[in-house]
Amino acid sequence: MSTAAIGTSPGPVPDASEVFAYARDEIGSAAAELWPGASVEMSAHIPSVTGYVHRIRVGGRELYAKHSFLGMSLVSILRGVAGDWDEVQRAQAGYVQRPDALLVREAAQLRLLAGLGRPRVCEAAGLARGVLFTVPVPGPTLAALLLRDPASTAWLFESVFADLHQLHRSRTTQRLTPAGAISERSVAATFQRKFNGISGQTYLSRLGAERCAEADRAEVAALLRAVVARLHRMRPTALAPGQAVLTYGDLKPEHLVFPDGPGGRPVLIDPGLLKARSSVDAAKLISRTVLLLASARPGAAAAEQIVQGLGAFAEQRMRPMAPKAARSWLRELLIVWLMDTVNILTTFLSAPAVLPLPPRGRPLVERAVAVCTMADRISTALGGGLDVHRMWDTALAQAKAVAG
Numbered sequence: 458m459s460t461a462a463i464g465t466s467p468g469p470v471p472d473a474s475e476v477f478a479y480a481r482d483e484i485g486s487a488a489a490e491l492w493p494g495a496s497v498e499m500s501a502h503i504p505s506v507t508g509y510v511h512r513i514r515v516g517g518r519e520l521y522a523k524h525s526f527l528g529m530s531l532v533s534i535l536r537g538v539a540g541d542w543d544e545v546q547r548a549q550a551g552y553v554q555r556p557d558a559l560l561v562r563e564a565a566q567l568r569l570l571a572g573l574g575r576p577r578v579c580e581a582a583g584l585a586r587g588v589l590f591t592v593p594v595p596g597p598t599l600a601a602l603l604l605r606d607p608a609s610t611a612w613l614f615e616s617v618f619a620d621l622h623q624l625h626r627s628r629t630t631q632r633l634t635p636a637g638a639i640s641e642r643s644v645a646a647t648f649q650r651k652f653n654g655i656s657g658q659t660y661l662s663r664l665g666a667e668r669c670a671e672a673d674r675a676e677v678a679a680l681l682r683a684v685v686a687r688l689h690r691m692r693p694t695a696l697a698p699g700q701a702v703l704t705y706g707d708l709k710p711e712h713l714v715f716p717d718g719p720g721g722r723p724v725l726i727d728p729g730l731l732k733a734r735s736s737v738d739a740a741k742l743i744s745r746t747v748l749l750l751a752s753a754r755p756g757a758a759a760a761e762q763i764v765q766g767l768g769a770f771a772e773q774r775m776r777p778m779a780p781k782a783a784r785s786w787l788r789e790l791l792i793v794w795l796m797d798t799v800n801i802l803t804t805f806l807s808a809p810a811v812l813p814l815p816p817r818g819r820p821l822v823e824r825a826v827a828v829c830t831m832a833d834r835i836s837t838a839l840g841g842g843l844d845v846h847r848m849w850d851t852a853l854a855q856a857k858a859v860a861g
Contacts, residue, residue, distance in 0.1 A: 470537035471545055473811040477502075479546070480509035480524040487588035488515050488522070504813035506532050506804050508560075513590075520582055523589045527552050528559035528641060532808045553587030560589040562639055566728040567591070569632060576620040576705070579726045594724045600710035600749055602719050607759040609719065610766020614742070615773060617713060617723055625702045625735060633703055633730055642706045642729030644741060645692065648796040651803065652685045661685065664803055667810040668822050677806070680829035684799060687836040691792050701732040708742040710749055711817075736786050739774060740793035743767055748798065750860035751828050752820035760860035764853050771849070784845045791839055791852055795832050802828055824859075831859040 481499060488497045495516035503510040509524040509531065526534045527548055539545050552558055567581040580592040599617070603610055623629060640646055651657060661681055665674040706729030713723045746767065750760055771790070775783040805818045806825060814822070821828060838851040 469541050471535060471542040473535055473809070475542055476526070476531070476534060476545075477509065480526075481511065483524055483586050484511055484513060484522040484588050487583075487585040488513060488590070490585045491583040491590070492516060502813075504815045504818075506530055506808050506812065506814065506818070512593075515590075518582075519593055520590045521593060523560060523563075523591070524587065525559045530804065531812055532804055535809050535812055536807070549587070557636060558587060559639065559641060560584065560587060562637055563728060564589050565637055566633075566639065566730045569637075569730070570624075570725075570728060573623060573629070573632070575623045576617075577722055577724045578728065579724060591726065594714040594716055594726065596714045596716035596718070596724075598711050599713035599715070599723065602715065603710060603746065603749065603763055604753055604755050604759065606719070607755065607762035607766070610746075610763045611769035611773070612766075613719065614766065614770040617708070617742070618739070618770075618774070620722055621705060621738060624705060625738075627700065627702060630701060630703045630732055633732065638731040639706060639729040640731055643731055643733065644737065644793050644797045644800065645733075647800050648688065649692075651800065652689070657685070658682075660803070660807070664806040665822075665825065668806055668808065669825060673826055677825045677829050680826075680833045681799065681803070684795065684829070684832045684836045687840045688792065688796055688799070691839060692796075700734075702735050703730060704733045704735075704737045705729065706731050706733070706737070706741070708738050709745045710742070711745075734789055736789040737793055739771070740790045741797055743771075743790070744794045744797040745801075747794075747831075747856045747859065748801070748821060748828070749817065750856065751824055751831075752817040754820075754860055757861065760857050764857045764860075767856070768849075768853050787849055788839070788845045791835065791845075791848060794852070795836055795839075798828065798832055827859050831855045 485497055485499065488495070492515050498514040500512040500514060503512065503521070507530050509526075511522050513520050513522045526545060527539055529539060533539065534545060539548060555561070561584065564581050564584045567578055570576065570578040571580070579594050582590040582592050584590070597605070599613060602613055651660060661678050664678060664681070669677065705725065707727050708725075712726045714726070715721055715723050746763065750763060771787065775786060778786060802821060802825060805814060805822050808814060834855050835852045838848045
Protein backbone atom coordinates (compact mmCIF):
# COMPACT_ATOMS: atom_id res chain seq x y z
CA MET A 458 0.00 0.00 0.00
CA SER A 459 1.29 3.44 -0.82
CA THR A 460 2.16 5.78 1.99
CA ALA A 461 3.30 9.35 1.60
CA ALA A 462 4.81 11.87 3.94
CA ILE A 463 2.84 12.93 6.99
CA GLY A 464 1.00 16.22 6.86
CA THR A 465 1.68 16.98 3.18
CA SER A 466 -1.97 17.76 2.39
CA PRO A 467 -2.51 21.51 1.80
CA GLY A 468 -6.19 21.35 2.79
CA PRO A 469 -8.56 19.65 5.24
CA VAL A 470 -8.09 15.94 5.71
CA PRO A 471 -10.90 13.38 5.49
CA ASP A 472 -12.80 12.69 8.70
CA ALA A 473 -12.32 9.10 9.91
CA SER A 474 -15.99 8.62 10.82
CA GLU A 475 -17.05 9.61 7.30
CA VAL A 476 -14.43 7.39 5.71
CA PHE A 477 -15.44 4.37 7.77
CA ALA A 478 -19.17 4.98 7.27
CA TYR A 479 -18.66 5.20 3.49
CA ALA A 480 -16.73 1.91 3.47
CA ARG A 481 -19.42 0.19 5.55
CA ASP A 482 -22.13 1.45 3.21
CA GLU A 483 -20.20 0.21 0.18
CA ILE A 484 -19.76 -3.20 1.80
CA GLY A 485 -23.50 -3.43 2.49
CA SER A 486 -24.39 -2.33 -1.05
CA ALA A 487 -21.90 -4.77 -2.59
CA ALA A 488 -23.31 -7.65 -0.55
CA ALA A 489 -26.86 -6.76 -1.61
CA GLU A 490 -25.73 -6.62 -5.25
CA LEU A 491 -23.99 -10.01 -5.12
CA TRP A 492 -26.61 -11.81 -3.03
CA PRO A 493 -29.96 -10.09 -3.68
CA GLY A 494 -32.62 -10.91 -1.13
CA ALA A 495 -30.19 -12.34 1.42
CA SER A 496 -30.08 -10.89 4.92
CA VAL A 497 -26.97 -8.79 5.51
CA GLU A 498 -25.62 -8.23 9.00
CA MET A 499 -22.44 -6.26 9.72
CA SER A 500 -20.51 -7.65 12.68
CA ALA A 501 -16.97 -6.74 13.78
CA HIS A 502 -14.61 -4.17 12.29
CA ILE A 503 -11.09 -5.63 11.88
CA PRO A 504 -8.51 -2.89 12.59
CA SER A 505 -6.05 -2.36 9.75
CA VAL A 506 -3.77 0.43 8.54
CA THR A 507 -4.19 -0.63 4.90
CA GLY A 508 -7.76 -1.39 3.83
CA TYR A 509 -11.07 -1.22 5.67
CA VAL A 510 -11.99 -4.77 6.75
CA HIS A 511 -15.22 -5.93 8.33
CA ARG A 512 -16.74 -9.26 9.24
CA ILE A 513 -20.17 -9.67 7.71
CA ARG A 514 -22.92 -12.29 7.75
CA VAL A 515 -24.80 -12.75 4.47
CA GLY A 516 -27.75 -15.12 4.55
CA GLY A 517 -26.26 -16.71 7.64
CA ARG A 518 -22.85 -17.18 5.95
CA GLU A 519 -19.81 -15.63 7.64
CA LEU A 520 -17.52 -13.65 5.35
CA TYR A 521 -14.74 -11.10 5.46
CA ALA A 522 -15.33 -7.92 3.43
CA LYS A 523 -12.38 -5.78 2.38
CA HIS A 524 -12.66 -2.27 0.96
CA SER A 525 -9.76 -0.27 -0.48
CA PHE A 526 -9.66 3.49 -1.06
CA LEU A 527 -7.75 4.16 -4.29
CA GLY A 528 -5.36 1.26 -3.58
CA MET A 529 -3.81 3.43 -0.87
CA SER A 530 -3.37 2.83 2.84
CA LEU A 531 -5.94 4.18 5.27
CA VAL A 532 -3.08 6.10 6.86
CA SER A 533 -2.50 7.98 3.61
CA ILE A 534 -6.22 8.63 3.06
CA LEU A 535 -6.71 9.99 6.59
CA ARG A 536 -3.58 12.15 6.28
CA GLY A 537 -5.05 13.83 3.21
CA VAL A 538 -2.54 12.48 0.70
CA ALA A 539 -5.37 11.89 -1.82
CA GLY A 540 -7.04 15.22 -1.05
CA ASP A 541 -10.06 16.17 1.03
CA TRP A 542 -13.08 13.92 1.49
CA ASP A 543 -14.94 15.22 -1.57
CA GLU A 544 -11.87 14.60 -3.74
CA VAL A 545 -11.44 11.08 -2.36
CA GLN A 546 -15.08 10.19 -3.07
CA ARG A 547 -14.90 11.51 -6.64
CA ALA A 548 -11.68 9.61 -7.31
CA GLN A 549 -13.02 6.43 -5.68
CA ALA A 550 -16.08 6.38 -7.95
CA GLY A 551 -13.78 6.08 -10.95
CA TYR A 552 -11.20 3.86 -9.27
CA VAL A 553 -13.60 0.98 -8.55
CA GLN A 554 -14.41 0.78 -12.28
CA ARG A 555 -10.80 0.24 -13.25
CA PRO A 556 -9.72 -3.26 -14.30
CA ASP A 557 -6.43 -2.77 -12.45
CA ALA A 558 -7.96 -1.72 -9.11
CA LEU A 559 -6.10 -3.33 -6.20
CA LEU A 560 -8.86 -5.68 -5.06
CA VAL A 561 -9.65 -6.70 -8.64
CA ARG A 562 -6.06 -7.91 -8.88
CA GLU A 563 -6.22 -9.56 -5.47
CA ALA A 564 -9.36 -11.49 -6.44
CA ALA A 565 -7.67 -12.58 -9.68
CA GLN A 566 -4.64 -13.73 -7.71
CA LEU A 567 -6.80 -15.82 -5.39
CA ARG A 568 -8.33 -17.49 -8.44
CA LEU A 569 -4.89 -18.07 -9.96
CA LEU A 570 -3.59 -19.64 -6.75
CA ALA A 571 -6.71 -21.78 -6.36
CA GLY A 572 -6.01 -23.12 -9.85
CA LEU A 573 -2.41 -23.93 -8.98
CA GLY A 574 -3.49 -25.82 -5.85
CA ARG A 575 -0.32 -24.93 -3.94
CA PRO A 576 -0.20 -22.94 -1.79
CA ARG A 577 -3.73 -23.29 -0.48
CA VAL A 578 -5.52 -19.95 -0.23
CA CYS A 579 -8.78 -18.67 1.19
CA GLU A 580 -11.80 -18.72 -1.09
CA ALA A 581 -12.88 -15.56 -2.88
CA ALA A 582 -16.66 -15.41 -2.44
CA GLY A 583 -17.37 -12.35 -4.59
CA LEU A 584 -16.27 -8.91 -5.78
CA ALA A 585 -18.50 -5.90 -6.35
CA ARG A 586 -18.27 -2.10 -5.99
CA GLY A 587 -14.58 -2.43 -5.16
CA VAL A 588 -15.31 -4.74 -2.21
CA LEU A 589 -13.73 -8.20 -2.02
CA PHE A 590 -15.50 -10.89 0.02
CA THR A 591 -13.55 -13.92 1.23
CA VAL A 592 -14.45 -16.99 3.27
CA PRO A 593 -12.95 -17.19 6.79
CA VAL A 594 -10.47 -19.99 7.45
CA PRO A 595 -10.90 -21.57 10.89
CA GLY A 596 -7.89 -22.77 12.84
CA PRO A 597 -4.77 -21.50 14.60
CA THR A 598 -2.53 -19.01 12.85
CA LEU A 599 1.21 -19.43 12.49
CA ALA A 600 1.59 -16.62 15.04
CA ALA A 601 -0.45 -18.56 17.61
CA LEU A 602 1.43 -21.80 16.92
CA LEU A 603 4.84 -20.13 17.26
CA LEU A 604 3.93 -18.70 20.65
CA ARG A 605 2.28 -21.95 21.76
CA ASP A 606 5.08 -24.27 20.60
CA PRO A 607 8.23 -22.24 19.91
CA ALA A 608 10.38 -25.37 19.53
CA SER A 609 8.49 -26.15 16.30
CA THR A 610 9.49 -22.89 14.57
CA ALA A 611 11.85 -24.38 11.97
CA TRP A 612 9.43 -27.19 11.15
CA LEU A 613 6.49 -24.80 10.79
CA PHE A 614 8.46 -22.49 8.50
CA GLU A 615 9.55 -25.44 6.38
CA SER A 616 5.95 -26.62 6.06
CA VAL A 617 4.97 -23.18 4.78
CA PHE A 618 7.79 -23.07 2.25
CA ALA A 619 7.17 -26.62 1.11
CA ASP A 620 3.74 -25.41 0.04
CA LEU A 621 5.33 -22.40 -1.70
CA HIS A 622 7.74 -24.60 -3.69
CA GLN A 623 5.57 -24.73 -6.82
CA LEU A 624 5.00 -20.99 -6.72
CA HIS A 625 8.76 -20.39 -6.48
CA ARG A 626 9.62 -22.54 -9.49
CA SER A 627 10.96 -20.46 -12.37
CA ARG A 628 8.42 -21.70 -14.90
CA THR A 629 5.50 -20.55 -12.72
CA THR A 630 6.41 -16.89 -13.24
CA GLN A 631 4.70 -16.88 -16.63
CA ARG A 632 1.34 -17.47 -14.92
CA LEU A 633 1.32 -13.86 -13.67
CA THR A 634 1.22 -11.02 -16.18
CA PRO A 635 2.88 -7.70 -15.27
CA ALA A 636 -0.58 -6.11 -15.05
CA GLY A 637 -1.70 -8.74 -12.54
CA ALA A 638 1.10 -8.17 -10.02
CA ILE A 639 0.46 -6.31 -6.77
CA SER A 640 3.52 -4.10 -6.77
CA GLU A 641 2.02 -2.00 -3.96
CA ARG A 642 3.10 -4.79 -1.58
CA SER A 643 6.70 -4.91 -2.80
CA VAL A 644 8.96 -4.35 0.21
CA ALA A 645 11.74 -2.65 -1.77
CA ALA A 646 9.38 -0.46 -3.83
CA THR A 647 7.49 0.62 -0.70
CA PHE A 648 10.76 1.50 1.03
CA GLN A 649 11.92 3.55 -1.94
CA ARG A 650 8.59 5.36 -2.18
CA LYS A 651 8.40 6.19 1.51
CA PHE A 652 11.98 7.34 2.02
CA ASN A 653 12.79 9.06 -1.24
CA GLY A 654 14.36 12.53 -1.18
CA ILE A 655 13.15 15.49 0.85
CA SER A 656 9.65 14.09 1.36
CA GLY A 657 11.20 11.01 2.97
CA GLN A 658 13.16 13.14 5.44
CA THR A 659 10.03 15.12 6.27
CA TYR A 660 8.16 11.88 6.83
CA LEU A 661 10.82 10.66 9.27
CA SER A 662 10.90 13.95 11.18
CA ARG A 663 7.14 13.83 11.85
CA LEU A 664 6.82 10.19 12.86
CA GLY A 665 4.98 9.46 16.08
CA ALA A 666 3.40 12.91 16.37
CA GLU A 667 0.17 11.34 17.68
CA ARG A 668 1.59 8.07 18.95
CA CYS A 669 4.85 8.60 20.90
CA ALA A 670 6.28 10.61 23.75
CA GLU A 671 8.46 13.51 22.58
CA ALA A 672 11.70 11.93 23.87
CA ASP A 673 10.96 8.66 22.09
CA ARG A 674 10.09 10.50 18.88
CA ALA A 675 13.50 12.19 18.75
CA GLU A 676 15.37 8.93 19.38
CA VAL A 677 13.29 6.96 16.88
CA ALA A 678 13.79 9.58 14.17
CA ALA A 679 17.58 9.67 14.72
CA LEU A 680 17.88 5.88 14.61
CA LEU A 681 15.68 5.55 11.54
CA ARG A 682 17.57 8.23 9.61
CA ALA A 683 20.76 6.23 10.08
CA VAL A 684 19.09 2.92 9.16
CA VAL A 685 17.39 4.35 6.08
CA ALA A 686 20.63 5.96 4.85
CA ARG A 687 22.48 2.64 5.17
CA LEU A 688 19.73 0.71 3.40
CA HIS A 689 19.67 3.22 0.54
CA ARG A 690 23.41 2.61 0.04
CA MET A 691 22.98 -1.18 0.07
CA ARG A 692 19.83 -1.47 -2.00
CA PRO A 693 21.14 -0.94 -5.57
CA THR A 694 23.81 -3.64 -5.45
CA ALA A 695 22.16 -6.12 -3.12
CA LEU A 696 18.84 -6.10 -4.98
CA ALA A 697 20.16 -5.75 -8.52
CA PRO A 698 18.11 -7.48 -11.24
CA GLY A 699 18.60 -11.23 -11.26
CA GLN A 700 16.59 -14.38 -11.67
CA ALA A 701 13.10 -13.65 -10.40
CA VAL A 702 10.51 -16.10 -9.14
CA LEU A 703 6.84 -15.66 -8.36
CA THR A 704 6.66 -14.68 -4.70
CA TYR A 705 3.58 -14.62 -2.48
CA GLY A 706 4.64 -11.16 -1.43
CA ASP A 707 2.70 -10.69 1.82
CA LEU A 708 3.58 -13.53 4.17
CA LYS A 709 2.69 -12.74 7.78
CA PRO A 710 2.33 -15.10 10.76
CA GLU A 711 -1.20 -13.80 11.36
CA HIS A 712 -2.20 -14.53 7.75
CA LEU A 713 -1.11 -18.18 7.68
CA VAL A 714 -3.81 -20.46 9.06
CA PHE A 715 -3.56 -24.17 9.85
CA PRO A 716 -7.17 -25.44 9.65
CA ASP A 717 -6.08 -29.06 10.23
CA GLY A 718 -3.70 -28.17 13.06
CA PRO A 719 0.09 -27.80 12.95
CA GLY A 720 0.53 -31.13 11.15
CA GLY A 721 -1.56 -30.04 8.16
CA ARG A 722 -1.01 -27.76 5.20
CA PRO A 723 -1.43 -24.03 5.80
CA VAL A 724 -3.99 -21.80 4.12
CA LEU A 725 -2.78 -18.32 3.10
CA ILE A 726 -4.81 -15.12 2.89
CA ASP A 727 -4.15 -11.67 1.39
CA PRO A 728 -1.86 -12.50 -1.55
CA GLY A 729 0.48 -9.90 -2.99
CA LEU A 730 1.94 -11.87 -5.90
CA LEU A 731 4.82 -10.27 -7.76
CA LYS A 732 8.00 -11.31 -9.48
CA ALA A 733 10.97 -10.84 -7.17
CA ARG A 734 14.12 -12.49 -5.86
CA SER A 735 13.73 -15.78 -4.03
CA SER A 736 14.78 -14.22 -0.72
CA VAL A 737 11.72 -11.95 -0.49
CA ASP A 738 9.14 -14.33 0.99
CA ALA A 739 11.58 -15.64 3.60
CA ALA A 740 12.63 -12.10 4.52
CA LYS A 741 9.04 -10.87 4.92
CA LEU A 742 8.03 -13.80 7.13
CA ILE A 743 11.17 -13.50 9.29
CA SER A 744 10.66 -9.74 9.64
CA ARG A 745 7.07 -10.15 10.83
CA THR A 746 8.01 -13.04 13.14
CA VAL A 747 10.65 -10.92 14.85
CA LEU A 748 8.10 -8.11 15.22
CA LEU A 749 5.74 -10.68 16.73
CA LEU A 750 8.46 -11.41 19.31
CA ALA A 751 8.94 -7.70 19.96
CA SER A 752 5.23 -7.14 20.57
CA ALA A 753 4.30 -10.39 22.36
CA ARG A 754 7.51 -10.70 24.45
CA PRO A 755 6.97 -14.43 25.09
CA GLY A 756 9.86 -14.80 27.55
CA ALA A 757 13.54 -15.64 27.20
CA ALA A 758 13.14 -19.39 26.70
CA ALA A 759 10.48 -19.09 24.00
CA ALA A 760 12.35 -16.28 22.24
CA GLU A 761 15.52 -18.40 22.23
CA GLN A 762 13.69 -21.32 20.63
CA ILE A 763 11.95 -19.20 17.99
CA VAL A 764 15.16 -17.43 17.02
CA GLN A 765 17.03 -20.74 16.87
CA GLY A 766 14.24 -21.99 14.61
CA LEU A 767 14.68 -19.01 12.30
CA GLY A 768 18.39 -19.78 12.09
CA ALA A 769 17.75 -23.45 11.34
CA PHE A 770 15.20 -22.55 8.67
CA ALA A 771 17.66 -20.23 6.91
CA GLU A 772 20.38 -22.88 7.03
CA GLN A 773 17.98 -25.37 5.45
CA ARG A 774 17.14 -22.88 2.70
CA MET A 775 20.84 -22.31 1.92
CA ARG A 776 21.94 -25.95 2.07
CA PRO A 777 21.40 -26.75 -1.63
CA MET A 778 22.96 -23.45 -2.79
CA ALA A 779 26.52 -22.90 -3.90
CA PRO A 780 28.51 -20.90 -1.29
CA LYS A 781 28.47 -17.66 -3.31
CA ALA A 782 24.74 -17.95 -4.01
CA ALA A 783 24.05 -18.67 -0.35
CA ARG A 784 25.95 -15.56 0.73
CA SER A 785 24.03 -13.40 -1.76
CA TRP A 786 20.70 -14.90 -0.67
CA LEU A 787 21.46 -14.28 2.99
CA ARG A 788 22.55 -10.69 2.42
CA GLU A 789 19.41 -9.99 0.37
CA LEU A 790 17.30 -11.55 3.12
CA LEU A 791 18.84 -9.29 5.76
CA ILE A 792 18.31 -6.14 3.71
CA VAL A 793 14.70 -6.96 2.80
CA TRP A 794 14.02 -7.94 6.43
CA LEU A 795 15.18 -4.51 7.61
CA MET A 796 13.30 -2.68 4.86
CA ASP A 797 10.07 -4.44 5.76
CA THR A 798 10.55 -3.77 9.47
CA VAL A 799 11.13 -0.07 8.82
CA ASN A 800 8.17 0.08 6.41
CA ILE A 801 5.58 -1.34 8.78
CA LEU A 802 6.88 0.32 11.95
CA THR A 803 6.83 3.76 10.32
CA THR A 804 3.30 3.13 9.01
CA PHE A 805 2.13 2.42 12.56
CA LEU A 806 3.97 5.46 13.88
CA SER A 807 2.50 7.75 11.23
CA ALA A 808 -1.08 6.56 11.73
CA PRO A 809 -3.41 9.26 13.09
CA ALA A 810 -4.77 8.58 16.56
CA VAL A 811 -8.31 8.12 15.21
CA LEU A 812 -7.24 5.02 13.23
CA PRO A 813 -7.40 1.82 15.32
CA LEU A 814 -4.20 -0.18 15.01
CA PRO A 815 -4.20 -3.97 14.59
CA PRO A 816 -3.52 -5.95 17.80
CA ARG A 817 0.26 -6.01 17.35
CA GLY A 818 0.45 -2.36 16.31
CA ARG A 819 0.14 -0.66 19.68
CA PRO A 820 2.80 -2.82 21.43
CA LEU A 821 5.20 -2.14 18.55
CA VAL A 822 4.63 1.61 18.78
CA GLU A 823 5.31 1.41 22.51
CA ARG A 824 8.55 -0.48 21.80
CA ALA A 825 9.57 1.61 18.78
CA VAL A 826 12.92 2.59 20.33
CA ALA A 827 13.84 -1.06 20.94
CA VAL A 828 12.83 -2.10 17.40
CA CYS A 829 14.74 0.82 15.84
CA THR A 830 17.80 -0.01 17.97
CA MET A 831 17.67 -3.57 16.62
CA ALA A 832 17.46 -2.28 13.04
CA ASP A 833 20.30 0.17 13.69
CA ARG A 834 22.63 -2.54 15.01
CA ILE A 835 21.84 -5.01 12.23
CA SER A 836 22.25 -2.39 9.51
CA THR A 837 25.54 -1.27 11.06
CA ALA A 838 26.81 -4.85 10.87
CA LEU A 839 25.60 -5.11 7.27
CA GLY A 840 27.48 -1.96 6.31
CA GLY A 841 30.62 -2.94 8.17
CA GLY A 842 32.06 -5.42 5.69
CA LEU A 843 31.78 -8.46 7.95
CA ASP A 844 31.31 -11.96 6.59
CA VAL A 845 27.60 -12.32 5.86
CA HIS A 846 27.27 -15.34 8.15
CA ARG A 847 28.65 -13.28 11.02
CA MET A 848 26.14 -10.56 10.13
CA TRP A 849 23.40 -13.20 10.30
CA ASP A 850 24.54 -14.24 13.77
CA THR A 851 24.39 -10.58 14.82
CA ALA A 852 20.88 -10.27 13.40
CA LEU A 853 19.66 -13.34 15.28
CA ALA A 854 21.19 -12.06 18.53
CA GLN A 855 19.41 -8.72 18.06
CA ALA A 856 16.13 -10.50 17.29
CA LYS A 857 16.46 -12.36 20.57
CA ALA A 858 17.28 -9.14 22.42
CA VAL A 859 14.24 -7.25 21.08
CA ALA A 860 11.97 -9.95 22.50
CA GLY A 861 13.23 -9.18 26.02
